[in-house]
Amino acid sequence: MRTRLCLLTVVLIYCISCSTDNADKKLRTEKERADSLKKRAADSIAAIPTWSTTNPYNDFACLIAGVNSPGSKYNHLLDSNTAWKKNLEFIKTSWHKLDTGRLEKITRWKNTEFPQGLKSATTVFYPFSGPDFLTAITFFPDMDTLVMLGLEKPGRFPDMDKMNDLLAENYVQDLNSCLTDIFNKSYFITRNMQRQLSNQKVNGILPVIAFFMEETQNPITDVKYLLTKTDSLTKTSTIEEVDYNSVGKESPLGLKINYVRSNKLRTVYYYRYDIANKNFNDSSAFFKRLNSMNLQVTYMKSASYLLYNKMMSNCREMILRKSRFILQDDTGVPYSLLAQDSNWNIKLYGQYTRPVKDFPYMREDLMLKNACTQGAPVPDLPFHLGYHWGNKKDLLILASKKQKV
Numbered sequence: 264m265r266t267r268l269c270l271l272t273v274v275l276i277y278c279i280s281c282s283t284d285n286a287d288k289k290l291r292t293e294k295e296r297a298d299s300l301k302k303r304a305a306d307s308i309a310a311i312p313t314w315s316t317t318n319p320y321n322d323f324a325c326l327i328a329g330v331n332s333p334g335s336k337y338n339h340l341l342d343s344n345t346a347w348k349k350n351l352e353f354i355k356t357s358w359h360k361l362d363t364g365r366l367e368k369i370t371r372w373k374n375t376e377f378p379q380g381l382k383s384a385t386t387v388f389y390p391f392s393g394p395d396f397l398t399a400i401t402f403f404p405d406m407d408t409l410v411m412l413g414l415e416k417p418g419r420f421p422d423m424d425k426m427n428d429l430l431a432e433n434y435v436q437d438l439n440s441c442l443t444d445i446f447n448k449s450y451f452i453t454r455n456m457q458r459q460l461s462n463q464k465v466n467g468i469l470p471v472i473a474f475f476m477e478e479t480q481n482p483i484t485d486v487k488y489l490l491t492k493t494d495s496l497t498k499t500s501t502i503e504e505v506d507y508n509s510v511g512k513e514s515p516l517g518l519k520i521n522y523v524r525s526n527k528l529r530t531v532y533y534y535r536y537d538i539a540n541k542n543f544n545d546s547s548a549f550f551k552r553l554n555s556m557n558l559q560v561t562y563m564k565s566a567s568y569l570l571y572n573k574m575m576s577n578c579r580e581m582i583l584r585k586s587r588f589i590l591q592d593d594t595g596v597p598y599s600l601l602a603q604d605s606n607w608n609i610k611l612y613g614q615y616t617r618p619v620k621d622f623p624y625m626r627e628d629l630m631l632k633n634a635c636t637q638g639a640p641v642p643d644l645p646f647h648l649g650y651h652w653g654n655k656k657d658l659l660i661l662a663s664k665k666q667k668v
Contacts, residue, residue, distance in 0.1 A: 264563040275560065314523050316482035320473065320507075323420050327438060327470060328477035329354045337423065348432035353439050357446045358478065368646035369401050376612070378663060381588045384559040386410070388586070390538070390578065391566040394468035395445060396531060397473040398648070399562060402590065404524070410556065411472075411533040417488065417518045418467010439463035441471060447652070468533065469518060481522040481529075489517040489534070491548055500548040516549070538578045553581065563595035566651045568625050570596050588660040592649045593618070598631035598660060607662045611635060613644040616656040631658075 282421075317334045324330075326337040329351035329655060340347045373382075385407040389399050392411040397407050421434060465471070469486070476483055487504045490513060494501075504519055512586065517534040536542070536549050543550050561582045570579045579596055581603070593615075601607050615635035618625035635641050635658070647657050 309543045313526075314484040314521075314528055316484055316523060318484065320420065320486045320520075321477070321483040323423065323470070324473035324477035324483055327474045330477055332482075336482070340431075344428070344431060345346065346428065350435040350439065353435075353664075354478070357367065357442070361446050365646050365648075366397075366401050368614050369398075369648075371643055373402055373481075376610075376661070378588075381560065381590075381661075381663070384588065386557050387560045387562055388412075388553075388556075388558040388582070389562050390582075391563060391569065392533075394471035394475070394533075396472045397445065397479065398564070400475070400479050400481065402562060403560065406560075407527075407529050408556075409529075409531045410553070410558070411531065412538070413468070413533070413537060414535060414537065416467045416535055417533060418465075420423050420470060431647045434464050438470070438474070441465060442474070469520075472518075472531065472533065476520070476522055476531075483520060483522050484528065485521045487519040488515040489519060489532070491516050502552050504550050539574045540577045541574075543577050550577070550581075554585075558582075558585045560588045560590065561595075562591075563591040565592070566594040568594050568622055571625070587664050589660070591660050591662075593628065593631060593658050593660070594650065595660075596662075598628050598634070601660070601662050602630050602634070606665055608665060610661045611641045611658065612661070613641065613658040614656040615641075615658055616651055616654065619650045621650070 309617050322331070322335045322337050325332040325335045326340060327349075327350065329341060331338050331341055334509050341351060342348070354547060383405065384403065385405075387406045387408070388410045389395070390412040392399070393413045393415055394411075396409070396411070399406070399411070403409075406599065421430075426434065434580060473483060486507045488510045490503050490505055490510070491500050492503050493499070502516060516536065517532060520533075522529055522531065522533045534549060545551070545554075558581075569575050570582075579600075582596060583600070589601070589607075598609075600611055611634060615632050617627055644659060647655050648659075649657055651657055
């Protein structure tokens with residue numbers, strides 16, 4: 264009996280010991296798993312790249328956009344300086360009207376109407392853009408690279424250390440005047456920009472692009488100039504990036520602006536270039552640069568009907584050859600060229616109207632007129648863009664290149 268009792272005691276102790284060991288092992292396993300998950304999470308966070316937006320470029324963008332940003336050295340001017348306080352009031356009133364009257368409507372429309380390939384496109388070409396980063400980022404918020412093209416000089420930010428109250432008042436007045444056209448009409452008027460952006464107040468398009476970047480929550484990380492360099496021996500030209508502060512009296516070809524969106528570094532290029540065929544051909548550095556890029560989408564509005572001109576055929580042909588999608592009003596690539604090209608599927612939106620009177624040499628594109636008035640019903644556009652801001656008869660053409668089987 265005593266032997267049996269001892270045996271049962273030994274078995275019971277063994278079972279308890281095994282149970283304890285198993286429990287300890289389970290706890291250790293769970294702790295190791297928890298520690299592993301914590302480490303992986305920490306490693307994942309550490310692996311996410313970060314870029315500093317604390318820099319003079321973004322500080323000034325915050326000031327002109329009326330944004331009180333942590334760390335910006337110009338925050339105090341938004342509260343203490345009369346000129347910048349006036350600028351802030353102008354922006355609050357104008358931006359609310361712009362956002363509800365146009366930008367929100369564009370966003371809802373493109374979310375419904377854009378095919379997936381257009382939504383996910385990473386590179387956008389926007390010829391004849393001037394400084395209109397705003398419309399591009401509204402249509403294509405997920406783009407990685409935007410290539411803008413115009414005739415306005417790149418320009419510079421002002422020297423804030425030398426800006427007294429009177430200079431600030433003049434700067435704000437000029438900036439507000441420049442922005443009024445795109446706020447009210449959706450495009451910049453070339454002759455107005457040449458007057459407003461070529462003086463010593465708002466110098467070039469850089470401040471305007473910076474304004475739109477900050478106002479649409481795309482903080483700037485860096486700005487560089489683009490210069491054309493010609494080899495003295497081979498006489499060949501290349502485009503080089505140089506530091507913003509290293510350019511003196513040289514006339515830059517353009518700008519490269521890096522910004523952050525959704526914790527990803529993205530880039531805007533602006534080129535000041537006349538794309539008439541005599542300048543834009545396979546011997547020019549700019550032509551080679553564009554031709555080497557994957558220009559998936561071309562967007563155009565208020566383009567002065569320049570691509571109707573034979574002297575602009577090189578640019579037109581590049582757009583047709585390289586683009587997978589073309590989104591434009593009637594001032595871009597002639598509709599008749601797209602309609603007669605079997606490589607494209609075309610959708611129309613809005614209402615047809617004759618070319619505006621500012622271009623009396625432009626004849627009606629009868630194929631476009633017939634497509635809008637005699638073909639299948641054309642869906643309305645819920646927003647207004649382009650030259651026809653007066654009568655609100657806007658038209659958008661969405662051309663998608665057919666996939667090769």
